[in-house]
Amino acid sequence: MNNKLTAVVIDDEAIHRRMTKALIARHDKLLWLGEADNLVTGAAMIEREKPDVVFLDIYLSTGTGFHLLPNLQEQPKIVFVTSSRDHALQAIDVEAVDYLIKPVEEERFAATVRRLERHFFKEADPQERHERNDRLCLRTESQTYIVPISRISALVADGNFTGVFSTGRSKILVCKPLGNFDETLPTPPFVRLDRSLIINTERVMRTQRVSRNLTKLWMKDQDEPLEIGRTAMARLNEVLDEPSSGQAARPPSRLAASL
Helix, strand or coil: CCCEEEEECCCCHHHHHHHHHHHHHHHCEEEEEECCCCHHHHHHHHHCCCCCEEECCCCCCCCEEEHHHHCCCCCCEEEEEEEECCEEEHHHCCCCCEEEEECHHHHHHHHCCCCCCHCCCCCCCCCCCCCCCCEEEEEEECCCEEEEEEEEEEEEEECCCEEEEEEECCCCCCCCCCCHHHCCCCCCCEEEEEECCCEEEHHEEEEEEECEEEEEEEEEECCCEEEEEEHHHHHHHHHCCCCCCCCCCCCCCHHCCCC
């Protein structure tokens, strides 16, 4: 494979085809091959051009983008570009690389391109880290939730499960050990404080020291605090005191002074 990923666009609205084509043109790693406005011409184009990536709308005049996939002899990577938020789980089921909501912002599209690069050029890597603006698919024993990473405050080990705390939801008990999240969440802002806790440092509000070995940690949009030990508190102070983006480090007493 060369260093460019070939791409086609299938969308029944000309303005959205132009917008996606313009986004593709801004990235040296992508090479635009063509476009189609319906499933029939789209399928023919894919068979003819054999692109690496298809930027695919869901609602088309002749059916849905999902109807296209079973009829393809060779399966390219799929990135859905749609105005609907209702099919994210179905997109996961067909192993789509990403799910973009129109109108697509440049920064969000750039994250998709980086994800495509990892799929094609770094397939030997056992794990890939998510981007900050990604969403996680959290599967429990009975349901599946799609949660923006930026809204996750903390993840707590619970045996072979993980409790995920996020904005607007009660704890989600996910069928996956904490170590899996430690390998895939973006760092920063996520930091593992000890064997049983990962937090989003951007959602830390305040701490309340209860004793020498116990501190209550309050996270944004969470009604109840987390309880952390002395080692975790030391790690938290260490992380919050680290300079980022060229800024000076916080004074070591900054967090404690806010109590």
